Amino acid sequence: MTSPDAVIAAFRTEHDILAEVVSSFGEDDPARPSGAARWDVSEVLSHLGSGAEITQATVRAALDGTPIPGRDVLETVWDKWNAMTRRQRVDGFLRANRTLIALYASPAVHTRESLRIDMGFLPEPVDLATAVRMRLSELALHSWDVRVAFDEHAALTPSATRQLLHGAPDLIGWIGKSEPLDGRHNVIHVTTSGPATVFALRLQSRISVDFDVADTPDGTLTLPAESWLRLVAGRLAPRHTPSGITTTGAADIDLLRRVFPGY
Incomplete structure (x- = not known):
């Protein structure tokens, strides 16, 4: 605790x-x-x-x-x-x-x-x-x-x-919207800095995160921890996105903005 x-x-x-x-x-x-x-x-x-x-x-x-x-x-x-x-x-x-x-x-x-x-x-x-x-x-x-x-x-x-970052309670399942996924299921390997963490973002019917990182994820997302928090809160519009964020595979930043429209 x-x-x-x-x-x-x-x-x-x-x-x-x-x-x-x-x-x-x-x-x-x-x-x-x-x-x-x-x-x-x-x-x-x-x-x-x-x-x-x-x-x-x-x-x-x-x-x-x-x-x-x-x-x-x-x-x-x-x-x-x-x-x-x-x-x-x-x-x-x-x-x-x-x-x-x-x-x-x-x-x-x-x-x-x-x-x-x-x-x-x-x-x-x-x-x-x-x-x-x-x-x-x-x-x-x-x-x-x-x-x-x-x-x-x-x-x-x-x-x-x-x-x-990763503090209780975990509200990702309430924040995330699966409709933009059009039925796709992907596991994204997320790496943050400041602080440094590695975790899995599961894009499925109920959006979730956990620390069971797959050896072969469907995509990767690397970004500052504060940017991750703003992304899931709907506050990472293009004009407020810092340089240096990298994605591969299924980790499409525009898709993630739709999955996390804000609240």
Whole structure:
């Protein structure tokens, strides 16, 4: 089991990086188009801020032994954030995420290790490290959505990449779409750098990854780990694809973009 402290530290680092960008915004910056196709920068921050507020309630419910917030609570939070001005969303995100970081770190060490959190959509409660990692995934990807509005060569941060690469829970089967495969079944040998890993991507009716690497795969894909994470999150469009990514055989990058359309 991963220590929750390591994931919380990565979450704090990710927040600090985005907060530095956000705190320097000029008047028009929150209105810029973001890396999320249908949102401007302020709407991305609204999504992160409302998510942080809802997560606070979920964690407090686990600490207090009370039910998690219901749909009515969620809709009230979303309505509040949707009604904010762009500037209010920026400031609100900073406050809500700082409060969430403090809450993650607040329980005693033995409580952080034993705490189980009902996320509301998973089959069973998860440990704190897994819950924070799921929030880190949201923060890291949407931080990229914000930062890429100002730097087209933006990448996921190393600290987040280390925590998210092969981190639980494995949602590839939910993220990946098999329809673009037209019934084909292929095993792709994936090699990443920063950090270095080797694993198998199985393109079949249910997309999956594992470490049972075939001696003779149908194709190979070599790329930075952060680019792999952006690929499966639908954030590796051609203009945001770094040089040096190599493919062979059945590992067609355009096909993989369709298999992983984003969320």
